[in-house]
Amino acid sequence: MSANFTLVLFGANSDLAARKLFPSMFQLSRWGQMPAKYRIIGLGRPMKSHDEFRREVRQKIVAHAPDTVRDEAELEVFSNNLFYVRHDLAAGEGLEDLRREVMRGEGQEETCQNILFYLSTPPSLAPRIVRSVEAAGLGGRGASTCGGWRKIILEKPFGHDLQSARELNRAVRKVFHEEQMYRIDHYLGKEPVQNIIVFRFSNGMFEPIWNRHYIDNVRITIAEDFGIRDRGAYYEESGLLRDIIQNHGLQLLASVAMEPPVDLSPDAVRDEKGKVFRSVRLFTPESAARDVVLGQYEGYRQEAHVAPDSRVETFASVKFFVDNWRWMGVPFHIKAGKNLAETVTEIVITFKCPPQNFFGPPGSCSYTANQIVIRIQPEETIAIRFGTKRPGESMVTDPVYMKFDYKASFSKVGLTPYHRLLIDAMSGDQMHFIRDDAVESSWTVIDSIKSSLPDIEPYPYAVHSWGPESVLQAQS
Ligand SMILES: NC(=O)c1ccc[n+]([C@@H]2O[C@H](COP(=O)([O-])OP(=O)(O)OC[C@H]3O[C@@H](n4cnc5c(N)ncnc54)[C@H](OP(=O)(O)O)[C@@H]3O)[C@@H](O)[C@H]2O)c1
Numbered sequence: 001m002s003a004n005f006t007l008v009l010f011g012a013n014s015d016l017a018a019r020k021l022f023p024s025m026f027q028l029s030r031w032g033q034m035p036a037k038y039r040i041i042g043l044g045r046p047m048k049s050h051d052e053f054r055r056e057v058r059q060k061i062v063a064h065a066p067d068t069v070r071d072e073a074e075l076e077v078f079s080n081n082l083f084y085v086r087h088d089l090a091a092g093e094g095l096e097d098l099r100r101e102v103m104r105g106e107g108q109e110e111t112c113q114n115i116l117f118y119l120s121t122p123p124s125l126a127p128r129i130v131r132s133v134e135a136a137g138l139g140g141r142g143a144s145t146c147g148g149w150r151k152i153i154l155e156k157p158f159g160h161d162l163q164s165a166r167e168l169n170r171a172v173r174k175v176f177h178e179e180q181m182y183r184i185d186h187y188l189g190k191e192p193v194q195n196i197i198v199f200r201f202s203n204g205m206f207e208p209i210w211n212r213h214y215i216d217n218v219r220i221t222i223a224e225d226f227g228i229r230d231r232g233a234y235y236e237e238s239g240l241l242r243d244i245i246q247n248h249g250l251q252l253l254a255s256v257a258m259e260p261p262v263d264l265s266p267d268a269v270r271d272e273k274g275k276v277f278r279s280v281r282l283f284t285p286e287s288a289a290r291d292v293v294l295g296q297y298e299g300y301r302q303e304a305h306v307a308p309d310s311r312v313e314t315f316a317s318v319k320f321f322v323d324n325w326r327w328m329g330v331p332f333h334i335k336a337g338k339n340l341a342e343t344v345t346e347i348v349i350t351f352k353c354p355p356q357n358f359f360g361p362p363g364s365c366s367y368t369a370n371q372i373v374i375r376i377q378p379e380e381t382i383a384i385r386f387g388t389k390r391p392g393e394s395m396v397t398d399p400v401y402m403k404f405d406y407k408a409s410f411s412k413v414g415l416t417p418y419h420r421l422l423i424d425a426m427s428g429d430q431m432h433f434i435r436d437d438a439v440e441s442s443w444t445v446i447d448s449i450k451s452s453l454p455d456i457e458p459y460p461y462a463v464h465s466w467g468p469e470s471v472l473q474a475q476s
Helices: 015-030 050-064 072-079 096-107 123-135 162-173 191-201 232-238 240-257 266-279 285-291 417-427 436-452 469-475
Strands: 005-010 038-044 082-086 114-119 150-155 181-184 215-223 292-297 315-321 331-337 344-351 371-377 381-389 397-405 459-461
Touching (some): 005 015, 015 038, 015 072, 050 072, 050 082, 114 123, 123 150, 123 162, 150 417, 232 240, 240 266, 240 331, 240 344, 240 436
Parallel strands (some): 005 038, 005 114, 114 150
Antiparallel strands (some): 344 371, 381 397
């Protein structure tokens, strides 16, 4: 990796920077995984000196990732690489101060430097930021005379519907090529999510049965046992379909449903995921009424910055179909919600019953049907369920599980998603970042639900339940 590396962080005072980005960068520097010489230039609105900024960042790392701080001196060494530039985008200010700060690094021409822009700011600011970057001569599309690269990391959400996503893509593309864009969905940095492809394509035994002939249904659950916290204003604009299903939910679906890539290059993998998104059946008013349940937890309307008559959903259960040769007719249920009974993300792949069931009522094996259960959080496990004879005289079956647990099998300390994704972005590996076509086709699917269910009143559900259960039962 080149020595003259600068990370320019818009939103240096943001919650994301405090909780995830600075602790991850600090750990990468401790592990020797940052470039030998690097500078991190943070931008924010309040006036502060480099030293004040460094002190604040040290405090944030201690507060949010105390386990990572073994030695104050290491923290000091890391923070000496931090610099601060005051900047208010809304006030129409240019980025001359940033340019000066970038040029101070190594005393090099800014075009020679490798610069990674990180936007930890409200998504609506992205077009303005890239325009300012270009106006300041720091943009990415122009050829560099001395080999410096430019990349940009964008945080989700990437728009709030197809049209806004296209506009955002168009705006960023004026300054950066797609090959320079790293759209983060941090789920794609999680070990068990990255492992789905490895599990499927490094084991010969699963792929022959990974299709509509053997799989009955796929259930993806993304549940959180907490509410919207202080994000009322954001949630009122977003809702759960946009916040969780459009990105995490459909990305997990694509990892399960994709065809084997031609090789492991980032675009080969993203090509296959793109085909899945394009194959997801779009909703009509009839299918949405049948296959989509939206809920809202009791008390949501009393949360701060939430309208007293809000119809925004905090829960969704959606039955998707992937219309291709492998999956035609197999339902992919995605259930996600806030304030549910527990925090868990898992994928359950349920296989069809054997043709003859000797051990239960005819045509039924739901109790012992073979399943592959991929737990993404809180545990990181893969379990295979199968029926076995209950000890004793009668021929009765019970379901049992064979389980692989990451923690029990690997002693190596795992990287967090932000560690992994920062390393990938610095080294130029886009496999686990979302490409423009995936953004647009996943919005096409969500838009088809939204337009099919205009102004629908979500079903209320009790806090710490599993959603509007009576409605779900009636529909299943
Ligand atoms: N927080 C998370 O856990 C999380 C998780 C996943 C994705 N994300 C995404 O990460 C991004 C940041 O989220 P966040 O929760 O960290 O937001 P946040 O705490 O509200 O921070 C947003 C930052 O944007 C800066 N900003 C706002 N208006 C500005 C302007 N006119 N000029 C310059 N800076 C401006 C603010 O700077 P000042 O403070 O300096 O005023 C603030 O630090 C969003 O895209 C979000 O969707 C966040």
